[in-house]
Amino acid sequence: MELALSLGAPAEVYDVVIIGGGPAGLSAALYAARAKLRTLVVDKHPRAGALAMTELIANYPGVDEELSGAELLARFRRQAEKFGAEVVEAQVLATQLTSDPKQVITSEGTYQGRTIIIAAGALGRSGSIPGEKEFIGRGVSYCAACDAAFFQGKDVAVIGDSREMPDELELIVRFARRVYLLPRKRLDEEVRAQVTGHASVELLERAQVKRIVGEGAVTGVEVVDEGEAKVIPVAGVFVYLSGSRPTTDFLDGSVEITAQGCIAADPRTGATNQPGVFAVGDVTCNEVRQAVVAAGQGALAALAADKYLRRAKRMRQQWS
Amino acid sequence: MLMLIKEKDRAVIREMFEALVRPVKLVVFTQGPVHLPGERPCEYCEQVVQLAKELGELTDKLDVEIVNFHTDKERVKEYGIQRIPAIAVVGDVDYGIRYYGIPGGFEFATLLEAIIDVSRGSADLADETLEKLSRIDSPVHIQVFVTPTCPYCPSAVRLAHQFAMVNEHITADMVEAQEFPELSRRYGVYGVPRTVINEETHIEGAVPESIAVLYVLQAAGKLNETEAQQLAAISR
Numbered sequence: 001m002e003l004a005l006s007l008g009a010p011a012e013v014y015d016v017v018i019i020g021g022g023p024a025g026l027s028a029a030l031y032a033a034r035a036k037l038r039t040l041v042v043d044k045h046p047r048a049g050a051l052a053m054t055e056l057i058a059n060y061p062g063v064d065e066e067l068s069g070a071e072l073l074a075r076f077r078r079q080a081e082k083f084g085a086e087v088v089e090a091q092v093l094a095t096q097l098t099s100d101p102k103q104v105i106t107s108e109g110t111y112q113g114r115t116i117i118i119a120a121g122a123l124g125r126s127g128s129i130p131g132e133k134e135f136i137g138r139g140v141s142y143c144a145a146c147d148a149a150f151f152q153g154k155d156v157a158v159i160g161d162s163r164e165m166p167d168e169l170e171l172i173v174r175f176a177r178r179v180y181l182l183p184r185k186r187l188d189e190e191v192r193a194q195v196t197g198h199a200s201v202e203l204l205e206r207a208q209v210k211r212i213v214g215e216g217a218v219t220g221v222e223v224v225d226e227g228e229a230k231v232i233p234v235a236g237v238f239v240y241l242s243g244s245r246p247t248t249d250f251l252d253g254s255v256e257i258t259a260q261g262c263i264a265a266d267p268r269t270g271a272t273n274q275p276g277v278f279a280v281g282d283v284t285c286n287e288v289r290q291a292v293v294a295a296g297q298g299a300l301a302a303l304a305a306d307k308y309l310r311r312a313k314r315m316r317q318q319w320s
Numbered sequence: 321m322l323m324l325i326k327e328k329d330r331a332v333i334r335e336m337f338e339a340l341v342r343p344v345k346l347v348v349f350t351q352g353p354v355h356l357p358g359e360r361p362c363e364y365c366e367q368v369v370q371l372a373k374e375l376g377e378l379t380d381k382l383d384v385e386i387v388n389f390h391t392d393k394e395r396v397k398e399y400g401i402q403r404i405p406a407i408a409v410v411g412d413v414d415y416g417i418r419y420y421g422i423p424g425g426f427e428f429a430t431l432l433e434a435i436i437d438v439s440r441g442s443a444d445l446a447d448e449t450l451e452k453l454s455r456i457d458s459p460v461h462i463q464v465f466v467t468p469t470c471p472y473c474p475s476a477v478r479l480a481h482q483f484a485m486v487n488e489h490i491t492a493d494m495v496e497a498q499e500f501p502e503l504s505r506r507y508g509v510y511g512v513p514r515t516v517i518n519e520e521t522h523i524e525g526a527v528p529e530s531i532a533v534l535y536v537l538q539a540a541g542k543l544n545e546t547e548a549q550q551l552a553a554i555s556r
């Protein structure tokens with residue numbers, strides 16, 4: 001047997017670690033890199049953000065051709081990388097924002113930054129299916145790589161259709177006997193072909209999930225299918241949904257969150273109550289959610305981070 | 321014999337081990353060459369022994385001792401070993417850092433870090449965490465259930481081991497859930513990381529240091545009022 005061994009993250013410390021690679025995060029990266037700061041962007045997926053999902057962007061100044069949000073984002077990224085920003089694909093799981101350097105714990109290891117810019121957007125959710133929270137770790141899981149093996153030879157349900165679902169499903173089918181796939185909306189043809197390619201996957205596109213049921217551990221998912229309520233008996237439930245709440249689940253409690261669930265940040269600098277930690281874009285509940293606003297805030301936060309690191313009185317202009 | 325640690329990684333680890341200060345010993349508990357009747361076959365024992373030996377070759381500050389779990393009762397008792405394969409990472413003193421099952425995949429990094437911490441005799445924790453842990457004066461046993469492919473798990477294991485470093489009453493085990501199915505069943509492990517503290521308290525998933533420490537205090541019955549409220553707010 002081949003034994004995989006991971007050596008962990010290198011101990012290097014970035015000047016700025018940016019969480020999220022949407023317009024806010026990548027603009028911050030561009031400005032930080034141009035200010036000669038060692039800059040890292042941690043983004044869970046290039047297609048997972050709000051801009052990346054926008055079919056056609058018509059109101060981004062200076063872009064007057066027909067361009068998809070994903071293409072615009074690819075340009076943002078190229079430009080930031082050109083000035084030396086690094087981008088890694090990883091999901092941020094937890095943070096330690098009071099230590100120095102601050103720690104960003106991700107699916108690919110831990111990264112360290114002297115400052116942190118949070119730009120994770122507002123497509124998050126919190127366990128909203130009845131029974132979901134109750135059974136976390138008792139059959140409800142969000143990580144196939146971690147937990148799929150516990151369901152060897154058992155039946156499981158997969159709820160949702162977020163970007164990561166198809167890849168996660170690939171792992172789950174290696175272990176589970178039967179997989180009931182319950183997406184929220186109709187799958188696109190490409191995804192459908194991929195998931196139904198597995199003999200063990202049963203796609204239930206019409207069934208509506210009502211609750212996760214169990215006793216001590218998950219025993220089933222209650223659904224309404226063609227007007228009829230029934231319980232599908234399963235031992236595990238993997239959930240891959242996105243929502244419209246600010247993504248703040250990885251914060252360590254040291255950053256102030258408003259009653260609406262947004263990060264409280266100074267609109268002029270992105271500064272939060274935690275020194276060296278900034279927040280920009282949709283995580284801050286801007287009154288207008290627009291790419292150009294998110295990008296502008298990203299630029300300001302990068303310059304504010306630069307000012308913080310230099311212990312300077314003023315932000316520097318980037319008039320090249 | 322085929323090496324478990326690749327040549328490229330050996331060079332990186334050698335460099336990491338330059339940070340070693342005082343000698344460290346890996347005490348590896350395994351089965352004997354001959355299987356006794358009724359003995360459960362140990363699927364990963366051989367690999368764990370080999371892994372430890374290969375690490376030992378990368379620095380003269382790391383000793384490896386191989387102990388037969390079935391015959392060397394004295395050593396087994398001394399280190400309180402429950403099952404095999406097991407590794408105790410021991411420095412000037414035994415800080416109570418254990419690995420049950422193979423520290424492969426993502427967990428390998430935590431083994432390297434534990435070796436370095438033990439060698440330095442200190443763990444890099446926030447002052448506030450140290451203050452909180454210093455209040456613990458009765459045994460706390462932390463078991464972190466993991467799988468080698470779980471990217472969220474190392475941070476939970478590392479924290480538990482760091483906690484063990486700084487307080488003599490705390491011991492911390494990594495447990496590879498699939499190698500010990502009975503234990504996993506006993507503690508209701510259906511997902512990882514799952515951290516069990518003194519049987520009753522448990523943590524689902526990876527949580528930051530400032531929160532993990534609250535659960536440890538809870539298990540030890542040492543939460544003050546504010547901390548109890550903080551913890552209640554989190555677990556709501």
Ligand SMILES: Cc1cc2nc3c(=O)[nH]c(=O)nc-3n(C[C@H](O)[C@H](O)[C@H](O)COP(=O)(O)OP(=O)(O)OC[C@H]3O[C@@H](n4cnc5c(N)ncnc54)[C@H](O)[C@@H]3O)c2cc1C
Pocket residue numbers: 019020021022023024025042043044045046047048049050051052053054056057058059060090091092093119120121122123247250280281282283288289290291292294
């Ligand atoms: C359907 C739709 C259409 C829209 N149309 C327009 C339009 O035409 N014009 C316009 O200006 N605006 C439009 N908007 C709004 C605009 O897309 C957002 O305001 C903007 O994208 C916000 O930028 P952001 O960088 O804050 O967040 P996002 O663009 O959402 O980016 C967030 C990033 O964070 C990453 N992330 C999240 N969680 C984690 C984690 N835990 N770890 C690592 N990375 C993480 C995601 O992968 C993502 O890349 C639209 C929005 C929607 C939903």
